[in-house]
Amino acid sequence: MARLDPPKAHDPRWRKFFGFDAVKWAHERLAAGESARLGIMGGTFDPVHFGHLHCAERVREACGLDMVLFMPTFIPNFKQGKVCADALDRLAMCRLAVAGNLAFCASDRELARGRVTYTVDTLRELRDELPEGTQVVFILGADSLASIMRWREAESLPVLAEYAAVTRPGYEVSPDLLERLGEAGFKVTLVEAAGLDVSSTEVRERLAEGRSARYLVPDSVLRYVESRSLYKECQPTLRAQDEAPSAQDALSAEFFEARKAELAKRVSPKRFAHVMGVVDMCERLACAYGVDVPTARLAGLLHDWDKGLDDEGIWERAANLGLDEVLDPWVFANMPQVLHAHTAAVALSREFPQIPREVIQAVDRHTVGDENMTPLEMVLYCADCLEEGRQFGDIPELRKLVGQVSLDELFFRVYEFWALMLLSRRNQLHPVTMNVWNALIAKRQLRREEND
């Protein structure tokens, strides 16, 4: 029987920007006979700075961690009212800061809850969800270690994780503290590191006073701070919990109409007509193949969100979003025509956090596809090609297949058509095309054998 490879660990680019599924990651590693040692770096990250990155990297090394998650808290327990930047900005900055390190990821797990978060709840949730065999190490600086006994349900913390504390200038970890923690059952590794004397407080003060924070904070984060005009003065701007929009809002008619009106201003009339054709085709395909219709329509509406930009414009936008640091440099330099999918996905997820993640991922994958496309992603990909306004080549014939063949087969045929067209036009091919093609062939063979 033909062998189908298990789904690969997440595309690092996706992981960087749209969150990381720690549970899936752990399952995959354990199934492959690898270790799954997961570090959790909690904090306000207001903003993230080199002290945090340094601390995480030293622990990763000392404790042999396979992955470190930077997890900003929604509203920090001891800091309510003192926070300057919006939760989503803090998350976005973490994503930029970890972009260059494949062993680091940002996680929206605490933010996604949308309420005051305690470490004990997060660790308990992770324990419940992670497969047995995953080791969780909670990372903190020396200052935080000193207060851990005062955290909520401190008595439950020792069984939920191990702890790794990094020395921090200005804070001492006394043998007495370590002894008391040991008596309380905590397993603590003290990582002695050359201290980086930097704090978010200092960074905020510098920025508010118009002084430089370079080399205290990654450049990409500083660019973000500037583009969002953060820390000009320190004001609490956290979104009230009950105002936080939900995924349901994003699937409402109001949200659709508001984005449609915006899109009409972002793209040419011709492009707008194409997009509305894709929306209709998404609906038709969703009905034919049992995909949620409002979700598919929204994906159709948003897929060309950034298509109004020319090459220069799209490069600039991609760089401003930090994509130049995570995309394949060759693709970035040579294929501006595919960048709009990635910029749209990143920008939309930041501006409208209520948009369901599956929609964002479908937008992200609508140009080159992926080896493991979800039904929604295949619907959008096919709709983009098969909308009624497109008449060239085999498209009218392919359109007749809707509902006649399975969604997998339709996607295969549409992908094949595009790939052949690109070759016949002697265009460059995105390097991922080959992987997608090979996966499609393997899946098709498997379908055939199952039918035999």
Ligand code: ATP
């Ligand atoms: P603030 O000044 O707003 O308190 P901070 O710089 O302390 O910010 P936090 O987000 O509070 O940053 O810290 C998150 C975690 O990172 C904590 O466990 C903290 O102890 C640790 N940490 C922060 N800065 C350093 C540093 N320079 N060295 C070692 N650990 C650090």
Ligand code: MG
């Ligand atoms: Mg602090």
